[in-house]
Amino acid sequence: MKLTGRLFLIIMLIVLYLPIFYLAYYSFNSAGTMNEFESFTFDYYLSVFQDSRLMVILMNTISVALISSVVATIVGICGALSLYFLKSSKIRASLLNINNIMIVSPDVIIGASFLILFTFLGISLGSVSVILAHIAFSIPIVVLMILPKLYEMNTSLLDAARDLGATPSLILSRVVLPQIKPGILAGFFMALTYSLDDFAVSFFVTGSGFSVLSVEIYAMARQGISLEINAISTMIFLIVLTIVLIYYFLSTRKTVKRGDLS
Amino acid sequence: MRRLLFIPYIVWMGIFVIIPIGLLVGFSFFDIEDNLTFSNYREFFSWSYLQMSISSFWYAFLITAFxxxxxxxxxxxxxxxxxxxxxxxxxxxxxxxxxxxxxxxFIGIFSREGLVNNLAAQLGLPELQLLFSDVAFVIVGVYIFIPFMLLPLFNSINSIDQSMISAAQDLGATRMQVIRKVIFPLSIEGVKAGVQVVFIPALSLFMITRLIAGNKVVTLGTAIEQQFLTAENWGMGSTIGVFLILFMMIIMLFTRTKSKTIGVGRL
Incomplete structure (x- = not known):
């Protein structure tokens, strides 16, 4: 039984990683297809870097992700703090419900309703609409990442600061924000991944002049196999792997440190 | 000070949660010529749309179950x-x-000369027409949703008190009995959360249907995308959207978890 369990785990791991390695393997195939490997080539990587349009789209994607996560984190901090300090628990519950609507809503609904909204407000589809949309779907996630950290906070710290004569803004910057920093970082990180991972919402609000990577790849993939996509995905996988591993080791190291201190 | 903090959040949530949903509901009452009408709703209850909804539910069910x-x-x-x-x-x-x-x-893996057919050929099996079939759609759907289902399941199974399991084993329960009578009932909240995070998105997939299933599978999501971006019939698209939201609420009612854990899909 134990053996079959191990075997199952190994099979699942192979299945889960198969598509990623499959893409990577054929990204070096000079035959230009995803079935018979002819000979090794770096051509597709070179052509990705020489394709200025693709480079612009890559830059767009990264800028959209960074801008939207920074703004979403700032608004999310405001949101989490105001929910935390809210006196009426009824209003808090209903605001949290509204917050959760955004999280459980299918991407198609978010995309379609934002398309209506932007047309209604007269915002033309392009970089602005994509950034606004990404900020909008990231804020609720940031709020949810920060809120538990606020509730974990020891309230006597706030009382102590107040007794010692700290102004509200001083309490906020010197006591509250340092306490919830891990939540803020986690929220920012989540907003970043949601933004980079998004396809459906962007697909509805990109318009014709502006594009992000996932929308562009969709357009390319609909026309069939293009090994440039393989090359891009291999590079993305390596970058993501590095970032996630760094994040993983930093976060595990941090918990050890905190344990030592206490 | 506190008011000042409140304003950006409230304004943002108003503009990007309340108003869009309101607009979506509003648009569902307009036909393609901007007339105020119930015709979209009448059309949704026509046989072709009902059939589409049922098949969308069926595929979402298959994906969730697997x-x-x-x-x-x-x-x-x-x-x-x-x-x-x-x-x-x-x-x-x-x-x-x-x-x-x-x-x-998966386009590569399922293609006519792709990995699956290569393996099939080596085993002496006939060539499979996998790409652009509903089987492929379900397989890719399951693949995509595995991590989302696994997280809530693992969290609830992992939080089961080990002494419960030991007690059952001491009292002579077999492995299957432990799983069926102890672990499964204690992890039911995780199952509900997992079903919720898979079923609703599975109803609204549209990119995978287009790339993998060709036009074999039409989900509610595909229909919305098509009405909005191809047919430019926003009214009908909004109507399907309203029903998708309704279905979503019903599913959430059925899978409501007792604990206040909020199932964010990712780590």
């Missing part, structure tokens, strides 16, 4: 491992690669 079937044993196995958090992390890691890229990989 995902659960794969993930439950997986969660049980990971719970018993020494480095369980590490293994969980390894399994979740592919989630960080854009769904689109993974779907694109």
């Amino acid at each position: 995902t659960l079937l794969v993930c439950y044993p997986l969660a049980l196995i990971i719970k018993q491992l020494k480095l369980k958090m590490f293994w969980l992390f390894i399994i979740i890691l592919p989630t960080w690669i854009n769904i689109l890229l993974k779907t694109y990989a």
Whole structure:
């Protein structure tokens, strides 16, 4: 039984990683297809870097992700703090419900309703609409990442600061924000991944002049196999792997440190 | 001070949650010529739309059921491992690669001369027409949703008090009995959360249907995308959207979890 369990785990791991390695393997195939490997080539990587349009789209994607996560984190901090300090628990519950609507809503609904909204407000589809949309779907996630950290906070710290004569803004910057920093970082990180991972919402609000990577790849993939996509995905996988591993080791190291201190 | 903090959040949520949904509902009452009418709703209850909704539900059900079937044993196995958090992390890691890229990989894997057909040929099996079939759609759907189902399942299985399991074993329960009578009832909240995070998105997939299933599968999501971006009939698209939201609320009612944990899909 134990053996079959191990075997199952190994099979699942192979299945889960198969598509990623499959893409990577054929990204070096000079035959230009995803079935018979002819000979090794770096051509597709070179052509990705020489394709200025693709480079612009890559830059767009990264800028959209960074801008939207920074703004979403700032608004999310405001949101989490105001929910935390809210006196009426009824209003808090209903605001949290509204917050959760955004999280459980299918991407198609978010995309379609934002398309209506932007047309209604007269915002033309392009970089602005994509950034606004990404900020909008990231804020609720940031709020949810920060809120538990606020509730974990020891309230006597706030009382102590107040007794010692700290102004509200001083309490906020010197006591509250340092306490919830891990939540803020986690929220920012989540907003970043949601933004980079998004396809459906962007697909509805990109318009014709502006594009992000996932929308562009969709357009390319609909026309069939293009090994440039393989090359891009291999590079993305390596970058993501590095970032996630760094994040993983930093976060595990941090918990050890905190344990030592206490 | 506190008011000042409140304003950006409230304004933002108003503009991007309340107003869009309001607009969506509003638009559902307009036909393609901007007349105020119930015709979209009448059309939704026509046979072709009902058929589409039923088939969308059927595929979402299949995807959810198979995902659960794969993930439950997986969660049980990971719970018993020494480095369980590490293994969980390894399994979740592919989630960080854009769904689109993974779907694109399956175009290659399922194609006529792709990996699956190569293996089939070596085993002497006839060539399978996998790409652009509903089987392929379900397989890719299950693949995409495995991490999302696994997380809530693992969290609830992992939080089961080990002494419960030991007690059952001491009292002579077999392995299957322990799983069926102890572990499964105690992890039901995780199952509900997992079903919720898979079923609703599975109803609204549209990119995978287009790339993998060709036009064989039409989900509610595909229909919305088509009405909005191809037919430019926003009224009908909004109507389907309203029903998708309704279905979503019903599913959430059925899978409501007792604890206040909020199931964010990713780590």
